Amino acid sequence: KAGVTQTPRYLIKTRGQQVTLSCSPISGHRSVSWYQQTPGQGLQFLFEYFSETQRNKGNFPGRFSGRQFSNSRSEMNVSTLELGDSALYLCASSSQAGGLEDTQYFGPGTRLTVL
Amino acid sequence: AQKITQTQPGMFVQEKEAVTLDCTYDTSDPSYGLFWYKQPSSGEMIFLIYQGSYDQQNATEGRYSLNFQKARKSANLVISASQLGDSAMYFCAMREPSTGANNLFFGTGTRLTVIP
Numbered sequence: 614k615a616g617v618t619q620t621p622r623y624l625i626k627t628r629g630q631q632v633t634l635s636c637s638p639i640s641g642h643r644s645v646s647w648y649q650q651t652p653g654q655g656l657q658f659l660f661e662y663f664s665e666t667q668r669n670k671g672n673f674p675g676r677f678s679g680r681q682f683s684n685s686r687s688e689m690n691v692s693t694l695e696l697g698d699s700a701l702y703l704c705a706s707s708s709q710a711g712g713l714e715d716t717q718y719f720g721p722g723t724r725l726t727v728l
Numbered sequence: 729a730q731k732i733t734q735t736q737p738g739m740f741v742q743e744k745e746a747v748t749l750d751c752t753y754d755t756s757d758p759s760y761g762l763f764w765y766k767q768p769s770s771g772e773m774i775f776l777i778y779q780g781s782y783d784q785q786n787a788t789e790g791r792y793s794l795n796f797q798k799a800r801k802s803a804n805l806v807i808s809a810s811q812l813g814d815s816a817m818y819f820c821a822m823r824e825p826s827t828g829a830n831n832l833f834f835g836t837g838t839r840l841t842v843i844p
Contacts, residue, residue, distance in 0.1 A: 658831040
C-alpha cells in the first residue's frame with residue numbers, strides 16, 4: 614500500500630501571500646489530520662477531517678483552513694502568510710475517526726518557508 | 729499543563745547497546761492511547777509502537793518495547809541493540825478519545841544519536 618503523500622515537499626512564499634498544501638491519505642483511510650511543526654512550538658494539531666467534514670480544530674487563527682474531498686484527499690490553505698508560519702506541515706491519515714488505537718500514519722511533510 | 733513530557737532533549741548510545749527514552753503523561757481519563765514515533769532528518773514521522781491504557785502487557789514491536797507504568801504515568805520506549813539508523817528524533821504522543829478528538833498530543837521529543 615502506498616503511504617501518505619504530500620505535495621509540494623518544499624515551498625517558498627513571501628509575507629501576505631497564500632498557500633495551498635495537498636495530502637493524499639493511505640488508500641481506504643478516511644480521516645486526515647494536519648499538524649504544524651516548528652522548533653519553538655513543537656508539533657501542534659491544526660485540524661482533522663473525516664468524510665469531508667471538519668471534526669476537530671486546534672488553536673490556530675482563521676487564516677488556516679482546510680477541506681477534504683470525496684476521495685479523502687485533503688488540502689490546507691494558509692492565507693495572508695506571516696513569517697511565523699514557516700514550518701513543516703505534516704499530514705496524517707488513519708482508517709477511522711477516533712478509537713483508542715487508531716494509528717495515524719504521517720506523510721513526509723511540506724516544508725514552508727515564508728520570506 | 730503539558731500532556732506529554734519528554735525530559736531528555738538528547739541521548740547518546742553506543743551501537744548494539746540498549747537505550748531508554750523517557751515519557752511521562754498527564755491525563756485524568758481512564759482510557760487513553762500512547763504512541764511513539766521516530767522522525768529522521770528527512771522529516772517523516774514513522775510510527776513505532778502503541779500502548780493502550782487498558783493493555784495488561786507492555787507492548788513490543790521487534791527491537792522496540794514500551795515500559796508502561798500506569799501508576800507513575802510513564803511510557804518509556806526501550807530500543808534494544810541500537811543501530812546507526814536509529815539516530816533520529818523520537819516523539820511520545822497521547823490520544824484521549826473521551827475528548828471526542830482524534831488528534832495526538834506530542835511531547836517535545838528526544839534526539840537520539842547512535843555512536844559507532
